[in-house]
Amino acid sequence: MDYEVKLEIFEGPLDLLLHLIQKNEVDIFDIPIATITDQYLEYLDVMQALNINVAGDFLVMAATMIYIKSKMLLPDLKDEEEEDPRFEITRPLMEYMKFKEIAGDFSERELLNRDVFVRQIQPYLREQLADEGSQLDVNLFQLMDAFRRIVDQKLPGVQLKLQLQKWSVKEKTEFIIAHLKQKGSIFFHELFSEDQTVSEFIVTFLALLELIHVGLVKALQRTAESEIRLAPSFDENGENNNG
Amino acid sequence: MDKPLKLIIEAFLFASDRPITLREIQSWLLGETPSSIALALKELQAEYDSLQRSFVLKEVAGGYQLRTQSVYAPYILRMLKTSPTRLSRAALETLAIIAYRQPALRHEIERLRGVDIGGILKTLLEKDLIRIMGRKSLPGRPLIYGTTRKFLEVFDLKDLDSLPKLREIRELGVEQEQLAQARDERQKIETSGKENAASDENEASGETST
Numbered sequence: 001m002d003y004e005v006k007l008e009i010f011e012g013p014l015d016l017l018l019h020l021i022q023k024n025e026v027d028i029f030d031i032p033i034a035t036i037t038d039q040y041l042e043y044l045d046v047m048q049a050l051n052i053n054v055a056g057d058f059l060v061m062a063a064t065m066i067y068i069k070s071k072m073l074l075p076d077l078k079d080e081e082e083e084d085p086r087f088e089i090t091r092p093l094m095e096y097m098k099f100k101e102i103a104g105d106f107s108e109r110e111l112l113n114r115d116v117f118v119r120q121i122q123p124y125l126r127e128q129l130a131d132e133g134s135q136l137d138v139n140l141f142q143l144m145d146a147f148r149r150i151v152d153q154k155l156p157g158v159q160l161k162l163q164l165q166k167w168s169v170k171e172k173t174e175f176i177i178a179h180l181k182q183k184g185s186i187f188f189h190e191l192f193s194e195d196q197t198v199s200e201f202i203v204t205f206l207a208l209l210e211l212i213h214v215g216l217v218k219a220l221q222r223t224a225e226s227e228i229r230l231a232p233s234f235d236e237n238g239e240n241n242n243g
Numbered sequence: 244m245d246k247p248l249k250l251i252i253e254a255f256l257f258a259s260d261r262p263i264t265l266r267e268i269q270s271w272l273l274g275e276t277p278s279s280i281a282l283a284l285k286e287l288q289a290e291y292d293s294l295q296r297s298f299v300l301k302e303v304a305g306g307y308q309l310r311t312q313s314v315y316a317p318y319i320l321r322m323l324k325t326s327p328t329r330l331s332r333a334a335l336e337t338l339a340i341i342a343y344r345q346p347a348l349r350h351e352i353e354r355l356r357g358v359d360i361g362g363i364l365k366t367l368l369e370k371d372l373i374r375i376m377g378r379k380s381l382p383g384r385p386l387i388y389g390t391t392r393k394f395l396e397v398f399d400l401k402d403l404d405s406l407p408k409l410r411e412i413r414e415l416g417v418e419q420e421q422l423a424q425a426r427d428e429r430q431k432i433e434t435s436g437k438e439n440a441a442s443d444e445n446e447a448s449g450e451t452s453t
Contacts, residue, residue, distance in 0.1 A: 011333045012358025057358050095355055098409070102343070103335035105407060112397045114327035115313035116301075121260040 013061030014096040016043060017089065028093060031086050033072060037065040064089060138219035138228050140209075143188075146228050147205050150192050167200050172207035180217065180232040188219070188228040248275060249283040256287075262306030262396065304395035305402055330370075337363045338372060338394070343409055345389035346376050352388075364388070372397065 010016040020039050026032055041062060047054050071085040084090075110116045179186060191204050208230070211217040218231045255263055255271065268280050284307055288300040301310045311319060320327060330338070333356075340355050341347045353360055367373040371393045378384040390403070400406060 011336075012356060014357035055358070061357070092355070092357065096357065099336050099339045099343075099355060102339040102407070102409075103332065106335050106339055106398060107330070110310075110313050110399045111328070112310075112399070114329070115316050116310040116399070117316070117319045117323075118308055118310055119257070119260045 012055070013058045014093060016040065016058070017061065018093060018097065018100075021093075028090060028097075031090065033065065033069045033086055037062075037069050040065060061089075138221045142221065142228065143209070143212075143219060146188050147201070150189060151198055151201060167203040169203055169207045169210060172204045173211060176204070176207055176211060176217065176230075177232075177234070180230065185229050185231040188230060191230075248272070248279060249286055252280065252283050253287055256300065256307060256309050259308070262302075262304050262308040264306040267306070301399065302401045303399055304392045308396075331363075333358075333360075334363050334366055338367060338390070341367075341373055341388050342390050342394070342403075342406060346379075346387040347389070348379060348381075348385050348387060350385065 010019065017036070017040065020036050020043075021028060021031060024032070024035065024039075026036070044054055044058055044062060047058075068085045068088060112118065176191065179191070191208065192201050196204075208217065212219055216232070216234045218233050220229045220231055221227070251272065252268055255268060265277055265280055265284070269275060269277055272280070284300065291299055297315050298309050298311050301308055303310075316327070336356060337352060337360050340352050344351065344355075349360065349364065364373070368375070371391055373388050373394065374391045376387040376389040379387050394400075395402065
């Protein structure tokens with residue numbers, strides 16, 4: 001029997017399988033495994049003939065289907081308790097169909113910049129609005145340099161603090177946030193004071209890196225030489241408004 | 244403030260390029276209660292609706308924003324000289340899984356989609372629709388993915404709770420029933436033991452449809 005292949009691009013084995021099930025108009029709970037497996041393999045052949053790279057995922061599914069087919073040909077070994085071997089592909093197919101449907105719903109929503117539009121403030125205008133003028137984002141290495149300078153300034157001094165104090169990153173995170181909430185934006189060095197130990201510096205620095213990483217704080221610098229400024233990028237309730 | 248509260252809020256909405264929250268509005272005003280702000284927002288919303296403006300006041304991503312009505316999209320696209328932002332079907336499916344399953348691990352998403360999603364994750368991260376929430380303490384410390392605030396803005400969602408409900412629990416129950424039913428029926432017709440597509444199909448549709 002000639003089987004006409006209309007070549008579509010399938011995202012993966014489940015996508016192809018679903019296509020074959022719909023094309024043959026068969027029930028997902030009662031897949032004619034032999035027919036579908038044959039068509040599936042035929043499709044892989046076409047893909048290979050056309051030099052389309054058949055991903056390993058497709059082959060894994062082919063193997064699973066052949067296994068199921070062979071299992072179904074051996075009714076004697078079937079135990080009453082054992083479930084239909086085809087459920088091994090029915091289950092993932094159901095899940096896949098569910099998310100495919102949701103994806104369809106998603107694209108029917110009123111999408112921003114496709115269906116609905118909002119005010120856009122041009123970047124140049126935003127720069128003018130920012131009180132500090134244009135500022136560069138600071139990278140990790142610049143932060144590390146700034147931190148080293150602060151530690152270097154600190155180390156020559158005599159340290160005779162004997163009590164063991166522990167600072168947690170969480171505590172310091174709260175400290176930085178409180179500081180930024182109060183002052184708006186601060187200079188990097190303001191986070192570190194003379195009476196703190198180097199270990200406290202390190203904890204503060206780690207807290208700062210964490211805050212920058214999660215996007216609650218922005219590190220900015222006007223020129224490569226100028227002081228690094230830290231600006232909050234959270235709103236009143238402490239939520240990130242950057243994403 | 245001697246100007247009407249409603250109009251001040253309208254000015255905020257007009258000038259802002261992102262959704263603004265009730266809390267933010269409160270912080271920009273002196274001594275206004277959240278309830279009076281909420282009331283003013285409701286009034287504005289009703290006003291725009293009744294005047295049938297080309298825009299509406301929407302609640303998205305935890306804030307309020309003026310958005311044009313979708314019927315004007317073709318005109319605006321012409322003005323912006325752009326084509327609408329598009330996401331591939333694969334990207335949408337992946338995003339749907341992350342939205343409902345977050346915090347989600349890559350291998351979980353790949354299991355559901357049956358295909359590698361490295362490239363898609365990168366695209367979604369670049370578009371700022373998903374974010375890395377951290378790492379799971381499992382071997383290999385896999386990354387955990389979740390959706391962003393931008394995701395809510397793009398998909399017109401007030402918050403994550405307003406995602407259309409997955410009728411999962413109920414549906415799963417039905418699914419189990421259907422699976423059991425399908426099995427029973429298959430055992431009944433098993434004697435023939437054939438794998439012919441056409442007859443299988445007929446029997447299946449005849450017996451399992453309710």
